[in-house]
Amino acid sequence: MDIAGSRVLVAGATGVLGGALTAELVGRGARPVLAGRDLGRLAAAASALQDAPTVVFDAYDPSSCARAVHAGAARLGGLDAVVTAFGSVAFGTAEEVGDDIAEHLMAVNALAPIAFFRAALDVLEPGSAIAALTGVVAQRPQPGMADYSASKAALSAWLRAVRGEARGRGVQVLDVRPGHIDTGLADRPLVGTAPPLPAGADPRQVVAAVADALSTGAELVRTTENGAAVVERRDR
Ligand SMILES: NC(=O)c1ccc[n+]([C@@H]2O[C@H](COP(=O)([O-])OP(=O)(O)OC[C@H]3O[C@@H](n4cnc5c(N)ncnc54)[C@H](OP(=O)(O)O)[C@@H]3O)[C@@H](O)[C@H]2O)c1
Incomplete structure (x- = not known):
């Protein structure tokens, strides 16, 4: 995909990684639409990006995810x-x-990103892409995070299966499976307390790798043990 001039919907653009990725893509010439659940946070994110358009969804409502794609x-x-x-x-x-x-x-x-992509596959043309932040736990589920790991593994499995369907239509399917990144997510759990975590990867490096992966048609972004972001052409 040629990022310059591309039209990209980022769902979760109010978050640390979503915001950094949107800025990275805009820096490479993309035109974004920001999707999020909170109007105030969306407006703040949009104002930092030349008042980019915004759409609202709540991940708890799959029909709102599909509506956000169409909007x-x-x-x-x-x-x-x-x-x-x-x-x-x-x-x-x-x-x-x-x-x-x-x-x-x-x-x-799992179900909300899937709802986004199901709607996207309906409107995307050949040469376009879908991409999801899953996480290394999709591949290496962790004790103390069983349900988080299972939800990410479910999304990753769906992406892998859909890649086979989308390839013939010329749609790239990118799975972003980094390890821990310093965004503060681990300090905002629904319940519980994070176990001791290794030093996190740099969010800027990860989003630059995602943009590189989108522009080269790659299937996977992962991080190494020392936090370096790596683009893999194939997700084996
Ligand atoms: N940080 C890491 O170590 C790491 C590693 C691997 C994968 N990931 C994945 O990367 C993604 C982004 O995480 P992050 O680190 O950037 O965390 P973050 O800054 O806390 O961002 C989380 C985002 O999710 C949104 N969100 C949460 N619940 C929602 C709901 N019910 N409906 C709509 N939006 C909702 C938040 O919206 P609000 O702004 O409205 O709260 C925010 O935009 C997550 O999927 C995470 O699992 C993170």
Whole structure:
């Protein structure tokens, strides 16, 4: 995908990674539409980006995710990429986390991004892309984060299967699976307390790698043990 001039919807643009990724893409010439749940935070994010258009969704309402895609496409006269950068985390043993939080995590971290992409696949043309922030836990589920890991693994599995469907249509499917990044997400869990975490990757490096991956048609962004962001052409 050619980022310069591309029309990109970033869902979760009010978050640290979503905001940094939007700024990175704009810096490379993209035209963004910002999607988020809070009008005030969306307005603040938009004002830092030449009053970029905004659309509202709540991850707990899949129909609002689909509506956000269609509204975003209407605002920009079409879309070339849809990126999801929102999510919630919870810490604790399986018993401590419980069914209600597990349901919340699966809805916000898996079903909502899937709803965005299902709608996106309906409107995207060949040469476009979908991309999701999943996380290394999708591949290496962690004790004390079972339900968070399971929600990310569910989204990652969906992306992998859909990649096979989308390839024939010329739509890139990018899975962004970094390890810990210094964004403060771990300090904002739904429940529990984060275990000791390794030094986090630099958000700016990760979003630059995501932009590189979008522009080269890559399938995976991951981070190494020392936090370096790596673009992999194929997600094997
Ligand atoms: N930070 C890490 O270490 C790390 C590592 C791997 C993957 N990730 C993933 O990267 C993504 C972004 O995380 P971040 O570190 O940038 O955290 P963040 O700054 O806390 O951003 C979280 C975003 O999710 C949005 N959000 C949460 N619940 C929502 C809901 N019900 N409806 C709509 N939006 C909702 C927040 O919206 P508000 O602004 O309205 O609160 C915010 O925009 C997440 O999916 C996370 O799992 C993070």
